[in-house]
Amino acid sequence: xxxxxxxxPSLSVQEGRISILNCDYTNSMxxxxxxxKKYPAEGPTFLISISSIKDxxxxxxxxxxxxxxxxxxxxxxxxxxxxxxAVYFCxxxxxxxxxxxxxxxxxxxxxxxxx
Amino acid sequence: KAGxxxxxxxxxxxxxxxxxxxxxxxxxxxxVSWYQQTPGQGLxxxxxxxxxxxxxxxxxxxxxxxxxxxxxxSEMNVSTLELGDSALYLCASSFRTARETQYFGPGTRLxxx
Numbered sequence: 633x634x635x636x637x638x639x640x641p642s643l644s645v646q647e648g649r650i651s652i653l654n655c656d657y658t659n660s661m662x663x664x665x666x667x668x669k670k671y672p673a674e675g676p677t678f679l680i681s682i683s684s685i686k687d688x689x690x691x692x693x694x695x696x697x698x699x700x701x702x703x704x705x706x707x708x709x710x711x712x713x714x715x716x717x718a719v720y721f722c723x724x725x726x727x728x729x730x731x732x733x734x735x736x737x738x739x740x741x742x743x744x745x746x747x
Numbered sequence: 748k749a750g751x752x753x754x755x756x757x758x759x760x761x762x763x764x765x766x767x768x769x770x771x772x773x774x775x776x777x778x779v780s781w782y783q784q785t786p787g788q789g790l791x792x793x794x795x796x797x798x799x800x801x802x803x804x805x806x807x808x809x810x811x812x813x814x815x816x817x818x819x820x821s822e823m824n825v826s827t828l829e830l831g832d833s834a835l836y837l838c839a840s841s842f843r844t845a846r847e848t849q850y851f852g853p854g855t856r857l858x859x860x
Binding site: 673 | 788
């Protein structure tokens, strides 16, 4: 059973507009969430993270929102740029016996930002 | 500071063979984790090593193994390769534990024929 879900496999946005990428999780024991960006032929690059004790974290054009009651997080990119076109992975980190912090990833959302 | 490096970048093997992949973490990082990425399953955790010891293991068969050396470099080995092992294998390093932000290498793309 997938513990981290990214239900939109792809998203297309116009340059300058907002991109919103969504992620849902099922395990309430996750204590830390991360977003990674991946270009073809490269490994994922860490983008931004948020602790479960917060509901928002901002870094430049990137903001992550966490809604613990809904077990939902989202990544907002404002304004979107063509260079943001990539696959975005949501990841969650466990804080329970046996998990020891390994990341559980969603299957990714491919973002296309059109000029 | 140099990033995580992985060798080789591409590899073609046939069923039944074995393969060894190598990962050099960021200098000073002591935790190395391995992931398998396939189109159907996404990124899945294989195992984590710290101070030459396997600290955590994902849900993969025993054909998948790894080790870490005293300089924190890590290798993973897959024996008796199957077609389904074709994937991108990613290595990630972090300073002390996998609970910290992990930084990924470019991956090794393995094709099993």
